[in-house]
Amino acid sequence: MKSLVINAEVDSPYYPEVNFDADTGICDISGESYMEEAYKFYLPLINWMKEFVLNEKKTLVFNVKLIYFNTSSSRLILDIFDMLKKFRDDGHKIKVNWFYDPDDPDVKDEVEDFEIESGMDIEMIKFS
Amino acid sequence: MFLNQPYKSNLLSYHGPMTIDWISFMVNYIRDMVVAEQPVIKKLYKVFVELVQNVSFYSVDVRKNQVNPDCRRGTGWVIIDEDQKYFYVSTGNLIMATHGPILKKNCDEINSLDEEQLRELKRQTRVQSDVKDVGAHIGLIHTGIISGNPLEISISPVDNIYSFFRIGVKVDKTINN
Numbered sequence: 001m002k003s004l005v006i007n008a009e010v011d012s013p014y015y016p017e018v019n020f021d022a023d024t025g026i027c028d029i030s031g032e033s034y035m036e037e038a039y040k041f042y043l044p045l046i047n048w049m050k051e052f053v054l055n056e057k058k059t060l061v062f063n064v065k066l067i068y069f070n071t072s073s074s075r076l077i078l079d080i081f082d083m084l085k086k087f088r089d090d091g092h093k094i095k096v097n098w099f100y101d102p103d104d105p106d107v108k109d110e111v112e113d114f115e116i117e118s119g120m121d122i123e124m125i126k127f128s
Numbered sequence: 129m130f131l132n133q134p135y136k137s138n139l140l141s142y143h144g145p146m147t148i149d150w151i152s153f154m155v156n157y158i159r160d161m162v163v164a165e166q167p168v169i170k171k172l173y174k175v176f177v178e179l180v181q182n183v184s185f186y187s188v189d190v191r192k193n194q195v196n197p198d199c200r201r202g203t204g205w206v207i208i209d210e211d212q213k214y215f216y217v218s219t220g221n222l223i224m225a226t227h228g229p230i231l232k233k234n235c236d237e238i239n240s241l242d243e244e245q246l247r248e249l250k251r252q253t254r255v256q257s258d259v260k261d262v263g264a265h266i267g268l269i270h271t272g273i274i275s276g277n278p279l280e281i282s283i284s285p286v287d288n289i290y291s292f293f294r295i296g297v298k299v300d301k302t303i304n305n
Contacts (some may be wrong), residue, residue, distance in 0.1 A: 013154050034177055036148050062279070065228070068170075070177055071266045077259055103166040105303055106274055109247065117251050 004048045025058040030065035033073040042076035059093035081118035096122045135217035145191040145201035146184035174274050178267040179219045187221035217294040225291045228283040235279045238272045246273045251284050
């Protein structure tokens with residue numbers, strides 16, 4: 001299985017950077033996410049994770065390092081957490097970390113809302 | 129209504145199509161040019177993006193992209209003002225007259241709820257939205273949560289088909305946590 005890499009572009013900073021590593025199972029998403037059609041961007045990420053979990057039999061670690069995401073993106077991020085929760089319940093090894101900026105006054109509530117909605121445990125780690 | 133108060137200093141005024149590249153440029157402008165504590169600046173650009181993307185996604189005054197006709201650009205206006213206590217983000221755009229009562233009902237509900245109730249409403253609404261929609265239908269709820277202040281709206285009839293929707297949101301310059 002190939003890794004999924006989407007590099008950040010200066011011309012379109014509303015797309016996040018993606019680095020899903022097929023060898024290690026570490027999936028990083030970072031930067032900002034407020035594109036117009038979030039579904040088109042996130043669908044390949046969701047499909048990659050599905051394929052990885054079902055075929056590779058390794059632990060998947062999803063590291064969210066987004067410093068900003070709009071509400072459209074939040075709908076798709078919730079979809080990812082819903083999917084990962086189902087995989088975890090089926091016995092797959094899944095870990096989710098949310099790296100947060102301590103200057104963001106709303107991020108803890110946002111992550112807590114994701115946990116309540118999806119049932120997925122999310123570890124919050126301060127940006128170093 | 130605060131939209132008409134005269135003493136505020138203007139940080140941004142724009143009227144035209146709200147393209148994603150313009151929105152991105154203005155987010156950087158807010159980060160670079162606005163003088164405030166970082167948490168306040170974050171709240172300000174979060175509110176800004178949600179409101180201008182509402183215009184971009186839902187305004188019925190649309191500029192079609194000449195190269196890609198399927199690409200719609202909702203047109204409207206946005207203003208950011210400030211005084212000593214607040215930033216004021218306001219937008220205005222054309223809507224279908226039939227949507228006016230729905231928007232007013234939604235905003236009245238948002239303004240009647242406290243923060244915990246708003247978060248519950250956001251969770252319920254988000255999970256029911258279609259992932260293929262351009263928005264998650266929680267932008268105004270989220271704006272209410274982020275700002276911590278009421279949404280101030282007005283809806284003026286234009287003719288039998290259209291109305292003009294204005295919304296203003298205050299962002300406190302001091303955050304009390």
